[in-house]
Amino acid sequence: MNRKEEPVRVAFVLWAGKNFGGMERRYVRLASHLAERSQVGEIVLLARKGAELNVERHLNRNSGVRVLMYGRDREDDVSVFGGLRDALSLAWMIIGLKKYHIHFCCNPGVISSFFGGFLALRKQKSVSMVDITFALKINWQKKIHANLAVRLFSRIDCLSAEARNILKTIVGGSGGAHYKVAPCSFTDFSQVDISSRRDIDVLMLARFVENKGYDLLNSIKQDMAGLNVHLCGFGALKMDFEGFSIYETDEPLTVLGRTKIFLSLQSTNNYPSQSVLEAMASECAIIATDVGETRRFLDENCAVLIPYDSGALLQAIKKLLSDDDLRKRLGRKARLRVLEEHTVECYANYFKSEILGIDNSCHHRP
Structure with a gap:
């Protein structure tokens, strides 16, 4: 969809806590890059409490990205109820971001299926798919949640063709979702x-x-x-x-x-x-x-x-x-x-065009 009329505002949702992996580092750096170059509207980073040091380490402080922390105050609370509190805290914050494209920086699963349903009426939402070992860890419960996520999100941001193919095999087809494959990855x-x-x-x-x-x-x-x-x-x-x-x-x-x-x-x-x-x-x-x-x-x-x-x-x-x-x-x-x-410029062009739906004449597909 072409949205030249007004800048697209983006909210990146990080579900990982203090244990940042490659996916989390990549999206924090992408948020910085997009904000530094004013390539979209306001950018918000929603991160769980406990991730403050990692966010600070990988986010350019002068980029203009607004960081909102959600979730429990105690990092040692690893109970199911603690996770539920995190989800409810995040849901409350997302309610306030009415005109934002919401991108979930996690693989299709329990969290993305829950929020996909929660945001069922919002078209501007996407989710990541980066885990190439996904099929090795799948069970019937995870398969159900993956199927729900694929059907509830308008864009699936796949970091590789293999990641896309693995997900499509698990869910038995597209399920109405639009799979997009990144031309590269990048680092800072x-x-x-x-x-x-x-x-x-x-x-x-x-x-x-x-x-x-x-x-x-x-x-x-x-x-x-x-x-x-x-x-x-x-x-x-x-x-x-x-x-x-x-x-x-x-x-x-x-x-x-x-x-x-x-x-x-x-x-x-x-x-x-x-x-x-x-x-x-x-x-x-x-x-x-x-x-x-x-x-x-x-x-x-x-x-x-x-x-x-x-x-x-x-x-x-x-x-x-x-x-x-x-x-x-x-x-x-x-x-x-x-x-x-493997540059952030190449990845950002892809993300704007294929995930956010912004016209980008410099973008090219792999």
């Missing part, structure tokens, strides 16, 4: 912090969950004795890696700037991992599993691609640690590629 290059000391030999920066490749690393951990290996993330997966540094970080770019080798070992697809983009921008040498759409941003010119195999992983790590020139060359080429091909 201005915050990249490349250190002169690369003291971290190997880094994984991913949620502690299945299908991220921690099983491959576990198989070769005895062969990595003496290396400075860091595992950064959060999640329910038991991390049994004696001698490795295991922690959660709110400053991934600082850690990446100290890293020689970055691992992206997902079992189905590494694209479009925000952490990989940040590693590329930080000139890390990247080892990635050659699965799914990974080659949309990585190939042999800027990374080492391997099968999903622990032996191949160990061999690649040894090769890069023993060859400084190769490691540095891959890092430089990865940074150049991400600076040229």
